[in-house]
Amino acid sequence: MIAVTQERDHYLESFARFEKATAGNGQEWLRPVRRAAIARFAELGFPTTRDEDWRFTNVAPIAQISFQLAGDAHIELAPRDIEQLTFPGPRDIQLVFVNGRYAPTLSSPASPSDGLSVRSLAQAFRDDRDVLEQHLTRYAGYHQDAFSALNTAFMEDGAFIHVPRGRVVEEPIRLLYVSTATDAPIVTHPRNLIVLDEDSQAVIVEDYVSLDADVYFSNVVTEAVVGQNSVLSHYLIEQESKQAFNVSTLRVEQGRSSSVASHTVLLGGALVRNNVHPVLAGEGGTCLINGLFMGTGRQHMDNFMLVEHASPHCDSRQFYQGILDEQSHGIFSGRIIVHKDAQKTDAKQTNNNLLLSQEAQIDTKPQLEIYADDVKCTHGATIGQIDEDAIFYLCSRGIVKDAARALLLFGFANESLERMKVESIRKHLQALVAQWLPEGKLLEEVR
Amino acid sequence: MLEIKNLHVQAGNHEILKGVDLKVNVGEVHSIMGPNGSGKSTLAQVLAGRETYRVTEGEVLYDGKNLLEMAPEERACEGVFMAFQYPVEIPGVGSAQFLKAALNAIRKRRGLEELDAMEFLTLVKQKIKSLGVDEKLLHRSVNEGFSGGEKKRNEIFQMALLEPRLCIMDETDSGLDIDALKIVANGVNALRTPERAIVVITHYQRLLNYVVPDYVHVLLDGRIVKSGGKELALELEEKGYAWVEEEARAAAQA
Numbered sequence: 001m002i003a004v005t006q007e008r009d010h011y012l013e014s015f016a017r018f019e020k021a022t023a024g025n026g027q028e029w030l031r032p033v034r035r036a037a038i039a040r041f042a043e044l045g046f047p048t049t050r051d052e053d054w055r056f057t058n059v060a061p062i063a064q065i066s067f068q069l070a071g072d073a074h075i076e077l078a079p080r081d082i083e084q085l086t087f088p089g090p091r092d093i094q095l096v097f098v099n100g101r102y103a104p105t106l107s108s109p110a111s112p113s114d115g116l117s118v119r120s121l122a123q124a125f126r127d128d129r130d131v132l133e134q135h136l137t138r139y140a141g142y143h144q145d146a147f148s149a150l151n152t153a154f155m156e157d158g159a160f161i162h163v164p165r166g167r168v169v170e171e172p173i174r175l176l177y178v179s180t181a182t183d184a185p186i187v188t189h190p191r192n193l194i195v196l197d198e199d200s201q202a203v204i205v206e207d208y209v210s211l212d213a214d215v216y217f218s219n220v221v222t223e224a225v226v227g228q229n230s231v232l233s234h235y236l237i238e239q240e241s242k243q244a245f246n247v248s249t250l251r252v253e254q255g256r257s258s259s260v261a262s263h264t265v266l267l268g269g270a271l272v273r274n275n276v277h278p279v280l281a282g283e284g285g286t287c288l289i290n291g292l293f294m295g296t297g298r299q300h301m302d303n304f305m306l307v308e309h310a311s312p313h314c315d316s317r318q319f320y321q322g323i324l325d326e327q328s329h330g331i332f333s334g335r336i337i338v339h340k341d342a343q344k345t346d347a348k349q350t351n352n353n354l355l356l357s358q359e360a361q362i363d364t365k366p367q368l369e370i371y372a373d374d375v376k377c378t379h380g381a382t383i384g385q386i387d388e389d390a391i392f393y394l395c396s397r398g399i400v401k402d403a404a405r406a407l408l409l410f411g412f413a414n415e416s417l418e419r420m421k422v423e424s425i426r427k428h429l430q431a432l433v434a435q436w437l438p439e440g441k442l443l444e445e446v447r
Numbered sequence: 448m449l450e451i452k453n454l455h456v457q458a459g460n461h462e463i464l465k466g467v468d469l470k471v472n473v474g475e476v477h478s479i480m481g482p483n484g485s486g487k488s489t490l491a492q493v494l495a496g497r498e499t500y501r502v503t504e505g506e507v508l509y510d511g512k513n514l515l516e517m518a519p520e521e522r523a524c525e526g527v528f529m530a531f532q533y534p535v536e537i538p539g540v541g542s543a544q545f546l547k548a549a550l551n552a553i554r555k556r557r558g559l560e561e562l563d564a565m566e567f568l569t570l571v572k573q574k575i576k577s578l579g580v581d582e583k584l585l586h587r588s589v590n591e592g593f594s595g596g597e598k599k600r601n602e603i604f605q606m607a608l609l610e611p612r613l614c615i616m617d618e619t620d621s622g623l624d625i626d627a628l629k630i631v632a633n634g635v636n637a638l639r640t641p642e643r644a645i646v647v648i649t650h651y652q653r654l655l656n657y658v659v660p661d662y663v664h665v666l667l668d669g670r671i672v673k674s675g676g677k678e679l680a681l682e683l684e685e686k687g688y689a690w691v692e693e694e695a696r697a698a699a700q701a
């Protein structure tokens with residue numbers, strides 16, 4: 001018990017210092033919500049495996065480390081340091097964050113004349129108070145979730161994206177979060193706000209990468225408000241260091257006839273929790289929730305989906321695929337809530353997993369809560385090993401066994417990648433997946 | 448070309464092949480017939496290198512070399528091809544990618560240049576037409592969602608593409624309508640050259656009307672109990688296997 005109190009006290013003390021340090025920075029209007037959030041965190045504490053939503057994930061490794069707030073320590077990176085970290089193509093709109101802090105020299109925000117806003121949240125705190133007050137913290141509730149509470153209390157920077165009505169942004173908007181080595185383990189609380197006004201369209205990519213094999217904690221919250229008839233494709237590519245922790249929450253509020261695709265690829269991190277929570281608030285909305293997680297070593301990857309149908313005639317599709325090797329542990333919880341008025345809901349969930357070793361583990365848990373009577377909800381999950389009949393088939397055509405294995409694993413992962421419509425991103429991810437595979441080199445030859 | 452001597456094979460503790468002897472010379476077409484469960488597929492799979500079957504006795508020589516020592520992919524590269532009775536569906540692996548990988552692996556082994564994407568496509572398109580395979584299949588995952596007939600034709604298409612020297616076809620004719628059967632037969636006959644040998648496993652005489660075998664063998668309970676010319680297939684079609692069983696039993700007692 002004492003230890004638990006200490007863990008909490010660490011964040012409370014940290015918050016007191018944070019308030020002092022940030023006094024007079026023009027964000028006083030946020031003070032009430034920050035205080036409410038830290039107070040809520042103090043009540044909640046970190047979740048334990050007794051909490052149903054955290055049954056398979058013990059966050060003690062995160063709670064026990066006294067992470068420091070990143071502060072302003074200046075880290076110089078050159079554009080070429082980060083070039084290889086993400087997918088190729090134009091970088092017309094890119095925000096780069098180094099250890100949680102916006103890096104202007106590496107970034108190219110949208111130009112103000114454009115009508116489109118893509119800038120750091122720190123700047124938006126000053127310039128876009130109206131939009132922020134309207135949306136920020138309105139969706140990602142911190143009342144139930146200690147990590148969102150911490151993020152809300154400590155948020156300082158992140159991306160602010162506002163796409164005006166009728167605007168179609170063709171090129172992907174890049175958000176790159178780079179972690180570098182630090183003296184002591186640090187925590188960052190990236191906070192992103194995405195607002196798509198009516199009838200607009202954008203592709204937004206969050207990339208979490210690390211330059212060093214360091215211990216740190218990324219505690220991310222992204223709120224996306226997708227207006228009527230708008231189309232959002234959101235990508236999250238998680239390649240944190242193998243010693244890092246990443247807890248990320250994507251909370252999407254969908255308007256009438258909006259269409260959202262959330263694509264997630266988890267490759268890095270020691271302990272990763274990936275929360276995706278769309279609320280289909282307007283009639284006729286559709287969402288695709290697509291993910292791939294690939295664990296090895298002792299990696300722990302927890303995917304927690306919560307799809308809320310709050311209006312009639314909405315479709316949701318969840319497809320998650322896991323490949324787990326060595327002693328890694330994967331989790332897929334797919335919760336679908338169909339509210340009373342959400343008639344004609346069509347919700348589907350599929351989770352397929354491959355275990356590559358005896359010690360690898362997967363827990364998969366569908367959860368349907370249906371309060372409407374005219375709905376279609378289906379779910380299915382599979383857990384399997386690599387198909388030896390398929391290996392033999394490929395080998396019997398002249399393909400060496402290791403390459404056959406690589407082909408099969410790649411094929412399995414690729415089912416998920418094929419759902420990603422942006423070719424440059426898809427190809428980049430295909431290359432990352434090939435690299436991940438022990439026999440990936442062979443794949444280059446046969447592909 | 449192929450010499451099987453006293454081959455005994457088990458799966459688990461169950462003995463399936465109980466001493467098979469068979470000699471196939473280059474240029475010949477052999478047909479193996481036999482009732483369900485007699486061990487035909489087991490024989491085909493063992494020749495292709497399936498590891499779930501255990502060879503407990505006997506040997507198999509291919510061009511005088513010990514075939515059983517080779518990995519399945521080596522056998523393929525040396526020119527052994529088995530058309531599966533039940534081709535495997537492989538979701539996520541594109542047909543084109545798979546065929547190119549297979550073809551280039553085999554070409555490499557034979558000391559030929561590997562084909563680039565363009566050359567590969569040209570070759571594939573040329574072969575695919577003659578076998579009545581829909582080009583769209585190339586863009587789909589291997590065998591995934593193919594109909595029974597599509598799967599069988601796909602096997603023959605692969606055979607035509609990879610140009611093996613020893614072709615083993617495990618019930619490629621089962622479940623085909625007459626048009627598909629003719630296409631398959633044409634594909635096989637196109638490969639019927641003096642440098643190749645073909646082993647056709649079938650239940651029915653029908654395919655043998657088009658691919659006329661030089662020899663017909665009856666596999667019964669794990670042994671080849673009778674061999675003959677193409678007339679034997681007609682006789683089996685007409686009279687079934689009971690009389691062969693009878694003969695075999697009598698011979699065993701004698």
Ligand SMILES: Nc1ncnc2c1ncn2[C@@H]1O[C@H](COP(=O)(O)OP(=O)(O)OP(=O)(O)O)[C@@H](O)[C@H]1O
Nearest residue numbers: 458459461463482483484485486487488489490499
């Ligand atoms: N992997 C296996 N493990 C155990 N038994 C097997 C295995 N494979 C085949 N058998 C058994 O061996 C026997 C021969 O099977 P096989 O598939 O070779 O017969 P077949 O002649 O090809 O039959 P069909 O005409 O039905 O295709 C059958 O009794 C079958 O159940």
Ligand SMILES: [Mg+2]
Nearest residue numbers: 487488489532
């Ligand atoms: Mg069979």
